Amino acid sequence: MSIEVRNLSKQFGDFAALRDITLEVKSGELLALLGPSGSGKTTLLRVIAGLEAADAGQVLFQGEDATGQHVRDRHVGFVFQHYALFRNMTIFENVAFGLRVRPRNFRPAGAEISRRVNELLKLVQLDWLADRYPHQLSGGQRQRIALARALAVEPQVLLLDEPFGALDARVRKELRSWLRRLHDDMHITSVFVTHDQEEALEVADRIVVMNEGRIEQIGTPDEVYERPASPFVYEFLGKVNLFHGRLHRGRAWIGGIEVDAPEHTEAEELAAVAYVRPHDIHVDKVANALNGKGAIAAHVSHILSVGPVVRLGLTRDDGEDKELIEVEISKERFRELQLTRGNQVFIKPSRLDLFPAQIH
Amino acid sequence: MYTFKQHSVLPGFNLALGFTLLYLSLIVLIPLSAAFVRTTALTWPEFWNAVTTPRVVASYRLTFGASFAAALVNAVFGLLVAWVLVRYRFPGKKMVDALVDLPFALPTAVAGIALTALYAGNGWIGQYFEPLGIKIAFTPIGVFVALTFIGLPFVVRTVQPVLEDIESELEEAAATLGANRLQTFLRVIFPTLLPALMTGFALAFARAIGEYGSVIFIAGNMPMVSEITPLLIITKLEQYDYAGATALAVVMLVISFVMLLIINLLQWWSRRRSVLA
Amino acid sequence: MTVIALPVSSLAHRARPTEEPVWVRWTLIGLALAFLTLFLFVPLISVFYEALKKGWAVYIAAITEPDAVSAIQLTLTAAAIAVPLNLIFGIAAAWAIAKFEFLGKNLLTTFIDLPFSVSPVVSGLIYVLVFGLQGWLGPWLAEHDIKVIFAVPGIVLATIFVTVPFIARELIPLMQSQGTEEEEAAVVLGARGWQILFRVTLPNVKWGLLYGTILCNARAMGEFGAVSVVSGHIRGSTNTLPLHVEILYNEYNFAAAFAVASLLAMLALVTLALKTLIESKNMQNDKGKNR
Numbered sequence: 001m002s003i004e005v006r007n008l009s010k011q012f013g014d015f016a017a018l019r020d021i022t023l024e025v026k027s028g029e030l031l032a033l034l035g036p037s038g039s040g041k042t043t044l045l046r047v048i049a050g051l052e053a054a055d056a057g058q059v060l061f062q063g064e065d066a067t068g069q070h071v072r073d074r075h076v077g078f079v080f081q082h083y084a085l086f087r088n089m090t091i092f093e094n095v096a097f098g099l100r101v102r103p104r105n106f107r108p109a110g111a112e113i114s115r116r117v118n119e120l121l122k123l124v125q126l127d128w129l130a131d132r133y134p135h136q137l138s139g140g141q142r143q144r145i146a147l148a149r150a151l152a153v154e155p156q157v158l159l160l161d162e163p164f165g166a167l168d169a170r171v172r173k174e175l176r177s178w179l180r181r182l183h184d185d186m187h188i189t190s191v192f193v194t195h196d197q198e199e200a201l202e203v204a205d206r207i208v209v210m211n212e213g214r215i216e217q218i219g220t221p222d223e224v225y226e227r228p229a230s231p232f233v234y235e236f237l238g239k240v241n242l243f244h245g246r247l248h249r250g251r252a253w254i255g256g257i258e259v260d261a262p263e264h265t266e267a268e269e270l271a272a273v274a275y276v277r278p279h280d281i282h283v284d285k286v287a288n289a290l291n292g293k294g295a296i297a298a299h300v301s302h303i304l305s306v307g308p309v310v311r312l313g314l315t316r317d318d319g320e321d322k323e324l325i326e327v328e329i330s331k332e333r334f335r336e337l338q339l340t341r342g343n344q345v346f347i348k349p350s351r352l353d354l355f356p357a358q359i360h
Numbered sequence: 361m362y363t364f365k366q367h368s369v370l371p372g373f374n375l376a377l378g379f380t381l382l383y384l385s386l387i388v389l390i391p392l393s394a395a396f397v398r399t400t401a402l403t404w405p406e407f408w409n410a411v412t413t414p415r416v417v418a419s420y421r422l423t424f425g426a427s428f429a430a431a432l433v434n435a436v437f438g439l440l441v442a443w444v445l446v447r448y449r450f451p452g453k454k455m456v457d458a459l460v461d462l463p464f465a466l467p468t469a470v471a472g473i474a475l476t477a478l479y480a481g482n483g484w485i486g487q488y489f490e491p492l493g494i495k496i497a498f499t500p501i502g503v504f505v506a507l508t509f510i511g512l513p514f515v516v517r518t519v520q521p522v523l524e525d526i527e528s529e530l531e532e533a534a535a536t537l538g539a540n541r542l543q544t545f546l547r548v549i550f551p552t553l554l555p556a557l558m559t560g561f562a563l564a565f566a567r568a569i570g571e572y573g574s575v576i577f578i579a580g581n582m583p584m585v586s587e588i589t590p591l592l593i594i595t596k597l598e599q600y601d602y603a604g605a606t607a608l609a610v611v612m613l614v615i616s617f618v619m620l621l622i623i624n625l626l627q628w629w630s631r632r633r634s635v636l637a
Numbered sequence: 638m639t640v641i642a643l644p645v646s647s648l649a650h651r652a653r654p655t656e657e658p659v660w661v662r663w664t665l666i667g668l669a670l671a672f673l674t675l676f677l678f679v680p681l682i683s684v685f686y687e688a689l690k691k692g693w694a695v696y697i698a699a700i701t702e703p704d705a706v707s708a709i710q711l712t713l714t715a716a717a718i719a720v721p722l723n724l725i726f727g728i729a730a731a732w733a734i735a736k737f738e739f740l741g742k743n744l745l746t747t748f749i750d751l752p753f754s755v756s757p758v759v760s761g762l763i764y765v766l767v768f769g770l771q772g773w774l775g776p777w778l779a780e781h782d783i784k785v786i787f788a789v790p791g792i793v794l795a796t797i798f799v800t801v802p803f804i805a806r807e808l809i810p811l812m813q814s815q816g817t818e819e820e821e822a823a824v825v826l827g828a829r830g831w832q833i834l835f836r837v838t839l840p841n842v843k844w845g846l847l848y849g850t851i852l853c854n855a856r857a858m859g860e861f862g863a864v865s866v867v868s869g870h871i872r873g874s875t876n877t878l879p880l881h882v883e884i885l886y887n888e889y890n891f892a893a894a895f896a897v898a899s900l901l902a903m904l905a906l907v908t909l910a911l912k913t914l915i916e917s918k919n920m921q922n923d924k925g926k927n928r
Contacts, residue, residue, distance in 0.1 A: 051821055053367045071369050078825040084818035086838035098826035101836070153826055337899055365739040370820050371830040376733040380745070383726045387798055388751055391763040394773060398766050437672045444669040448662055456670070458913040462677055465851070465905035465912075467859025468757075469879040470898040473886050474680040477687055477895075484683060485675070509676050531655040540898055547785060570756025573861035575881070577886065590758035597762065602771050609759045616754040623754075624747065 001062045001156040001189050002027045003048060008057030010043055010213075012155070018045040018054065019213040027062075028187040030180070032200035035210035036236070040082075041193045042161055044210070048191065049159050050074045052217035077150030077188075079160040083142045085134035091145055095120055119151040123182075140171040147182075164199060176203050197237045201225060209233050214310035230353050234275040241281070241325050242295075243349070244357070247272040252354050253320065255296040261354050271357035276349040278328040283312070285337060287346045293334040295346040298325060300339055310334040314347065395613060398606045410607040419589040422500055426588075427568035429586035430507035435561045438515025439536055441551070445516070446523045460517070463510045468573025475506055476578040498580030503588060506574040511564030518560035520628075522553055555630035570612065677853075684902045699896035707873045708881035708897070711789065715864075715877065716857040719796040720758035723853055725805030732834070735883040737821065746809065752801045758928075760798050761866025764791055781817055787869030792877060802855045806829035807849030811842050813883075849914045886926040 003025040010018040017040045025031050033041040046052040048059055050071030058067045066074055086094050093100075095117045099108055108116065115277075121127035124144040134142060143163060150158060163179065164172040180203050183190055194200050200207045201221040209216040209224060217229040228234040245254035250265040252258070254274045261267075287295050297316040301324065305311075310333075314325040327347065329337075339345070365373065399407060410416075444450075445457050463471065479486045479496040486496055496502050526549060534544040572590040578588045587595075589612060596605040657665075689696055699705060730749060734742055739815065752760065761872045766772050768785035778785060820842070823833045839846065861879040868875045878901055885894035 019687040049825065051825070072827050072829075075824065078822070080818050080822055082818060084822040086822070086837055086841075088837075089841075097823065097828070097836070101823070101826065101832045149822075149826070199389050210896055365737060368737055368817070370736055370817060370833070371824075372834070373737050373739075376729040378728040378854070380726065380733055383722075383729075384745075384748055384801075387794075387801055387854060389748065391767050391798070392751065392755070393760050394766040396765050399868070402913050437669070439845060440665060441669045441673065448666055450666050454793070454913075456673065458781055458909050459677060459681075460673070461909055461912065462681060462905060465855045465859075465908045467861060467879045467882075467901045467905070468900075469861040469882045470684060470859075470901045470905075471680065473882065474684045474687075478680055478683050484679065497656070502912075505676075509680065512676060528655060535655055541661075544655075566754055570754075572756065572758045572865075577883075588864065590756050593758050593762060597765065597866065602766070602769075605762060606766065609756075609762050609874075612756050612759050613812075616756065616759075620747070620750070620754045 003157060003189060003191070004058075004060040004063070004161060005044070006050065006058040006060070006234050007200070008054045008059070010040075010047060010052065010054045014232065015214050018047070018057075018240065019186060021213075021215060022163070023192070023208060023215065023218070025191055027189055030183045030203065030205045031191045031192075032204035032207045033191060033193045033210060033290075034195070034200040034207050034236075035195060035216075036174075036195060036210075039210040040213040041195075041210045045159050045161055045191060045193050047077050048157075049078050051078070074228040075153065075157075077153065077155035077158040079143075079146045079150050079158070079163055081162040081165055083134075083146040085142055085146060085149070087134050089133075090130065091121070091126070091132050091134070091137070092117055094134065094145060095149045095152050095244065097149065116152065117264070120152055123151075124148045138171075138177055139167045143175060147179075151186075151188075156189065158188050158190040160190065162193055162195070164194070164196075172199075179203060209236065211236070228275070228353065231273065234353065239278050239326055241276045241278065241327075242276065242323070243274040243276065243352070245272050245274060245352060246270060252351075257348060259352070259354075261319070264354060264356075267356065272354050273357050274349065274352040274354050276352045278311070278326045280349055281325070282325045282348045282350050283327055283329055283333075283337065283339075283345050284347075285339075285343070285345055295348045298345055298347055299343055300343045300345060303339065303341060305331070312339070314345065317344070366548065372458050392613070395606055395609050398602070399526040399610045402603055402607060406603075410604045411611050415583050415587070416589070416592060418584045419587050419592045422503060423569055423589045424588065425562065426500060427571075429504050429562050429566050430511050431565040433508050434511045434515045434564045435557060437614050438512065438560060438564075439519055439557060442516045442519040442523055446520060451500060461513050468510065469577075471509055472574040472577035475509060475574065476502070479505055479578065487605070497578050498582075500579075500586050501576055502578035503586060506540050506578050507568040507571060510571055510574050511568050514564040514567065515557065515560030518556045518563065519553055522556040523549075526552055535560065552633070555626060555633050558625065559623060559626040559630055562623045564621065566616065568618050569615060569619070645761060648841060649756040681902065684895055684899050685844070687891060690895075691892045695892050696896045696899075699893035700900060702893075704873045704876065705881060705893075705897055708878045709874045709900075711792065711876065712858050712878045714789070715793050716798045718793050718802055719857045720850060720854050722802050724804055726801065726832075727808050727849060728839070728846075730805040731808035731812050732755050732838070734809050735837075736817050749805050750802050752798055757860065757862025758798060758862040758866055761795050764794055764798070764863075764867050768794075786867050788875060791867035792864050792875060795867045796857050796860055799860050799863050800857045803853035803856065804846070804849035805810055807845050807852070808842055811845040812838065815841055844915050844919050848912065851908055851915075855904060858904055 003269060005021055005023040008018050009016070021040075021044060025127055032314040033044060034140070035041045038178075043052060047054045050066070050069060050244055054067070058065055061074065086097065090296055091301065096113050099113045118127060118130070121130055124147060125146070126144055129137060129145075137145065145203040149161075159290065164175055167175065172257040176199060192204075204221060206218060206220055207224050208218050208303065211232050216234050217224050219227075224233060228237060233241050243254045247251055247261055247264050247267040247270040249267065250261055252264070252272055252274070254272075264270075264272075284295075287297070297317040299317060300312055301315045303310065304313075308331050309328050312327040312329065314327060316325065325347065337345075402410065436634050441460065445453065445460075447515060476497050479502060481487065481490045481495065483497070489496055491527070494501070496505060530548055531544055534548045539547065570590060574590075575588055575589055579591070581591055589608060593605045593608045593612070596608065656662075674815060712843045730745075733739075765786055768778060768791060769775050770779065770786070772786075785794070819837050820833050823837045828836065856869060859879060861883070864877055865880060865883070868877070868880055870876060870880060872884065876884065878897060882894050882901070885897060
């Protein structure tokens with residue numbers, strides 16, 4: 001089932017949680033809502049579920065307006081951040097709950113309920129915990145039970161609020177790939193909220209990056225990582241270096257480097273910021289080894305070697321930008337250059353994105 | 361946008377709040393307002409005269425004096441009992457802990473006759489005071505004894521949880537900084553307990569002011585000497601002096617509300633303290 | 638008697654830095670227990686001692702004579718009406734206050750606590766002012782020959798008044814601390830109002846509910862001041878157990894007074910025992926959950 005969100009706005013007192021959000025979730029897709037806390041992502045998820053009412057805008061399921069529909073009638077599966085398992089019920093009863101509370105005419109028979117529950121418990125590989133109570137389970141197990149419980153009512157849409165937020169790093173990684181596999185098997189339209197970029201990049205088909213109640217970018221993990229649409233997305237997803245410079249009629253000057261900026265042909269003497277990923281920077285010991293016009297001189301101030309990658313922290317010699325420039329090079333390249341602390345190097349971005357400097 | 365109620369998907373708000381308000385109005389608010397409305401039948405000078413006759417003033421003195429003394433004793437010994445229950449181990453501790461709530465659970469009339477029998481001149485405890493020329497039952501001291509009994513759990517039960525929550529690290533830190541036990545108690549533990557202690561004191565005091573059942577048996581109820589204000593209300597009622605009884609009741613109600621306000625403020629202070637700590 | 642000094646090294650005897658020396662500890666324990674003995678334990682024991690002083694026969698006679706039996710019946714009746722009503726009230730109030738955000742919530746919570754801060758005598762008096770002959774509804778009630786004051790309805794009303802807050806104030810903080818996520822989860826899974834209340838919310842607060850009910854019951858059966866004002870003290874008709882104690886005592890029938898009082902003291906002890914049991918049950922639950 002597809003979900004469509006049109007011009008949603010939501011205000012909490014003086015705080016604008018959602019500002020004119022428009023979005024489409026395709027049928028069978030696994031979509032991530034990614035953003036820092038307070039960006040409105042959880043509110044958006046709760047509005048889609050019907051747990052929160054928007055001040056303006058519409059939510060459509062499969063093209064049909066569901067804005068005024070009660071959460072009970074939306075048939076969504078919702079996995080709460082802290083699981084919200086019923087503490088007074090066994091795991092079995094937790095999963096059975098959605099079936100047991102149906103009006104008599106729609107309620108499956110007892111045997112059918114146990115068959116379905118057992119099937120779901122097997123699906124999440126926890127059938128051996130059926131008689132336990134929630135407090136006897138580990139965080140990861142509770143998470144999977146919460147998912148089984150949500151799936152028991154055969155929802156058309158699955159909504160997950162920070163599904164791995166409360167788990168420790170190792171369990172989180174395991175569950176991530178498990179959720180991806182589960183989704184690939186069931187193909188149920190799913191939306192999950194996260195503040196963890198790695199999680200979003202690894203699991204989702206598409207990512208919606210949110211900030212201050214607005215959508216910054218929608219795209220595949222590759223698109224948002226490789227071609228961020230705004231400085232915010234750049235800074236939020238992965239490490240990035242900032243170079244200050246200026247823009248003028250399709251050309252940009254960053255440090256000593258001059259580059260083409262075809263998207264900014266109409267710019268007139270604008271202050272600009274170039275965003276460069278650490279692995280998009282060429283490093284050499286001699287300036288003219290880097291082709292193109294000019295390079296930025298810097299000194300190596302620290303070296304951190306992690307696995308196949310070496311991270312360099314560089315200080316610019318021209319004293320412009322006090323912040324360290326972070327560069328990632330392969331171990332092979334590092335050996336070739338024979339770098340040590342204090343060496344002078346020359347750097348040049350191999351790829352950069354230019355944005356007019358924001359006036360704060 | 362500010363609305364009366366925030367949006368929620370949970371049902372039943374109107375029914376629950378409606379029933380709550382209706383019930384509370386019928387049982388509590390309307391009858392309480394009756395006392396205030398009825399006093400308007402009196403003019404201000406009449407009201408003032410009714411609540412300031414020498415006999416009434418003597419009853420205030422006794423009620424507040426004995427309540428204050430009882431609450432003070434309870435503050436000291438309540439803190440001691442709470443301390444002993446939280447910090448030390450001794451045989452029968454669990455039972456003692458449970459029995460601290462006895463004054464909450466024991467009907468006041470039962471407490472009243474039991475204390476009277478004990479503290480009368482020929483009672484188990486009173487007989488030891490009689491030769492010293494000290495009479496307890498049927499004097500203001502008896503009132504104090506009864507009020508101490510009924511106020512006993514308040515300080516213990518407000519201080520106990522706060523004392524349990526004090527991190528032992530706090531005391532260890534004080535010890536490493538060279539403080540001795542008394543210094544640690546006075547400078548570290550006591551200030552932390554103070555809001556709870558004062559809340560407990562205020563609760564015990566408020567309860568004592570209105571107390572009736574446990575006091576009337578042991579007080580002797582001599583006008584001007586050992587007659588408490590609640591008893592005076594009943595006396596006036598029995599003489600069909602409704603206006604006088606109501607005027608006194610209004611004085612008691614206003615004092616109760618002031619105490620309620622003070623207690624709420626103290627509890628708010630107490631909570632703030634524990635959040636910051 | 639010989640005292641043998643145990644050969645304990647002085648080091649082992651030194652208290653840990655965050656503990657008091659042994660003699661201080663035992664002095665404090667001794668003081669606390671002496672205070673409790675004087676004001677708590679001895680009065681409790683004396684009730685049973687006085688009740689049985691003249692033997693079992695007198696005791697049994699005192700609690701089985703018709704006036705005592707009728708007092709027991711009236712006390713049970715008043716509690717049987719007041720407790721369920723306040724139970725329903727407590728659940729409704731806690732549902733509204735703990736699960737929703739609305740204006741005036743704090744004020745409402747304070748109002749619920751009002752009966753606790755009002756003197757029992759005043760509690761009785763206000764009902765006389767409403768229902769008594771001189772009261773607001775007095776003339777109308779007299780016309781229709783309905784007796785509230787100096788009759789059973791007045792006793793029931795006064796009992797309800799003084800026990801209004803017990804269950805609500807137990808449930809409100811408990812239900813607030815549990816949040817609304819489980820109820821929301823139930824709604825998403827298709828549950829309706831009563832299903833949420835009976836399957837999710839109430840089972841989660843069952844111990845608090847029981848606790849509040851027990852305390853409410855103890856107070857309902859033991860209330861003296863408020864009931865005394867509205868009762869009229871008619872033997873065998875408008876006498877509750879505590880009032881019966883008073884009458885017997887004022888007639889210098891001490892043995893009988895204490896015999897009836899011992900019934901109420903036993904009620905108090907049962908209440909405390911149940912309360913302790915529930916508290917330990919709760920503690921175990923919490924331990925399991927905070928893993």
